Amino acid sequence: MYTAQLFRGERIRRAIAAAAIGVAAVAGTAAISVPAHAEVQYPASIGQCLAAKPTLQEGVRNQGPCVAAVQAFLSYSYGNGHVDVDGKFGPQTKAAVRNFQRAVGIYDDGVVGPATWRSLQNACTSRGNCDYQYPFPLPY
Structure with missing residues (x-):
């Protein structure tokens, strides 16, 4: 029973880690596609x-x-x-x-x-x- 609980706990940790990686990947993609320092650029003379x-x-x-x-x-x-x-x-x-x-x-x-x-x-x-x-x- 102890090993089954350990196995179940490991599955939960892995699921949480996978979700965190997924959120980070989506957030990273958003950060890359829309730079925080994007500013309007005008022509020079x-x-x-x-x-x-x-x-x-x-x-x-x-x-x-x-x-x-x-x-x-x-x-x-x-x-x-x-x-x-x-x-x-x-x-x-x-x-x-x-x-x-x-x-x-x-x-x-x-x-x-x-x-x-x-x-x-x-x-x-x-x-x-x-x-x-x-x-x-x-x-x-």
Whole structure:
């Protein structure tokens, strides 16, 4: 009888442990899918991005604010056709960058590197809108 009670007690402990692990797994999933520090992210301006001049290209992550600044400039200030300002460097943004590069006479690889940043700086300075920031948050 003592071993049956021990076995029954062990089953209860295992059931409680399994339930606790299940709750922790669900809570962990919720914590991962909705970060506690999630904040609304807005596009930067070309002027702000000129300080670091990050290389922007398709497939590189975590560059949303500067990608959005380039998208907004190319779409609204430079007259390069419509480019969605979403902070994601996709085919539409690459095509707009290539159009800009061809228009200013630099190598048109669709990558925003040092030469493209110089040309963006010249273009926004001549138009007086290097500090323009797209007024809506990025759709993350």
